[in-house]
Amino acid sequence: MSQERTSSRAATTVAVASTKGGVGKTTISLNLAYALAKRGYRILLGDLDPQGAVGLSVGQSVSEAPGICGWVREGRGPVDGFLVHTRLPELSILPFGPCSWNEAQQVDHLAVHGVHRRLGQSFDVILWDTPAGLGGFTESALRHCEHVLLPVQAAPLAARALPQMMTYLGDLRRMGASVELTAVVLSMVNLREKASLAVAQEVWDLFPPSLVLDTMIPEDPAFRQASADAVPVSLMGRRPPAVAASFERMAAELEKKLHLGLDEHHGTPLRLVD
Numbered sequence: 001m002s003q004e005r006t007s008s009r010a011a012t013t014v015a016v017a018s019t020k021g022g023v024g025k026t027t028i029s030l031n032l033a034y035a036l037a038k039r040g041y042r043i044l045l046g047d048l049d050p051q052g053a054v055g056l057s058v059g060q061s062v063s064e065a066p067g068i069c070g071w072v073r074e075g076r077g078p079v080d081g082f083l084v085h086t087r088l089p090e091l092s093i094l095p096f097g098p099c100s101w102n103e104a105q106q107v108d109h110l111a112v113h114g115v116h117r118r119l120g121q122s123f124d125v126i127l128w129d130t131p132a133g134l135g136g137f138t139e140s141a142l143r144h145c146e147h148v149l150l151p152v153q154a155a156p157l158a159a160r161a162l163p164q165m166m167t168y169l170g171d172l173r174r175m176g177a178s179v180e181l182t183a184v185v186l187s188m189v190n191l192r193e194k195a196s197l198a199v200a201q202e203v204w205d206l207f208p209p210s211l212v213l214d215t216m217i218p219e220d221p222a223f224r225q226a227s228a229d230a231v232p233v234s235l236m237g238r239r240p241p242a243v244a245a246s247f248e249r250m251a252a253e254l255e256k257k258l259h260l261g262l263d264e265h266h267g268t269p270l271r272l273v274d
């Protein structure tokens with residue numbers, strides 16, 4: 001599948017990261033990966049959370065696949081055999097994989113670099129879900145990704161951690177990383193709640209308007225159900241909940257910010273009838 005269709009341009013690399021936990025990183029990573037794949041981009045969704053968050057979000061077979069930890073354990077050869085393919089040919093997943101804590105520690109920034117190097121020509125976007133905080137696994141992603149997508153939960157105190165994140169990204173750049181904060185997305189937004197609106201206002205005040213996505217991810221019980229069903233919200237049934245459209249809008253916005261442009265990569269006109 002996607003590995004056979006190589007492109008001359010290396011994949012755009014994106015880390016979904018935040019100092020705070022529970023802000024929607026995994027939910028956004030999964031649903032955004034799905035929405036971008038639906039737009040025709042070849043997406044690799046990689047999991048750098050040793051708890052295997054992506055695997056837990058899409059089902060046991062993915063949780064139990066050897067993943068990046070298995071790839072490291074087995075000597076960092078070709079990665080293709082460690083990918084989990086999905087029902088969308090454009091979307092593949094590299095789960096974290098079950099492993100001991102000691103083994104997990106071997107999933108370092110060189111592992112991320114190795115995945116980018118080996119699979120960079122086979123995907124348009126490599127999107128990493130990261131654990132909360134700025135520790136080892138998150139740093140590994142940020143050292144080798146070009147872009148950061150920062151979800152901010154529209155809940156009290158959420159904006160307090162943002163300056164720390166900005167300082168950290170600045171430090172990484174001074175150390176030679178080329179990572180840029182490319183987009184901030186408000187998540188779990190409830191426009192009827194004053195506290196939620198106040199955070200949105202803080203975010204709009206703190207960042208240049210071009211950085212904050214117009215698309216906000218609303219707070220919606222559908223996400224909890226989607227987690228329970230282990231599917232992206234778009235696959236919750238024949239008639240997906242309205243929130244699924246948020247990720248379609250988000251993917252369309254990010255397409256421009258990430259300069260994806262399908263035609264530039266491999267796009268050919270899609271025939272209505274073969």
Ligand SMILES: Nc1ncnc2c1ncn2[C@@H]1O[C@H](COP(=O)(O)OP(=O)(O)OP(=O)(O)O)[C@@H](O)[C@H]1O
Pocket residue numbers: 020021022023024025026027028049053130131132187188189217218219220221223224227
């Ligand atoms: N927009 C939303 N509306 C309602 N619930 C949501 C929304 N986004 C995520 N959730 C729920 O909130 C919880 C935390 O979301 P998620 O796991 O995506 O956050 P996270 O940032 O990845 O967490 P962690 O820091 O633990 O990795 C999950 O139960 C998820 O289903």
Ligand SMILES: [Mg+2]
Pocket residue numbers: 025026027049053129130131
């Ligand atoms: Mg998570």
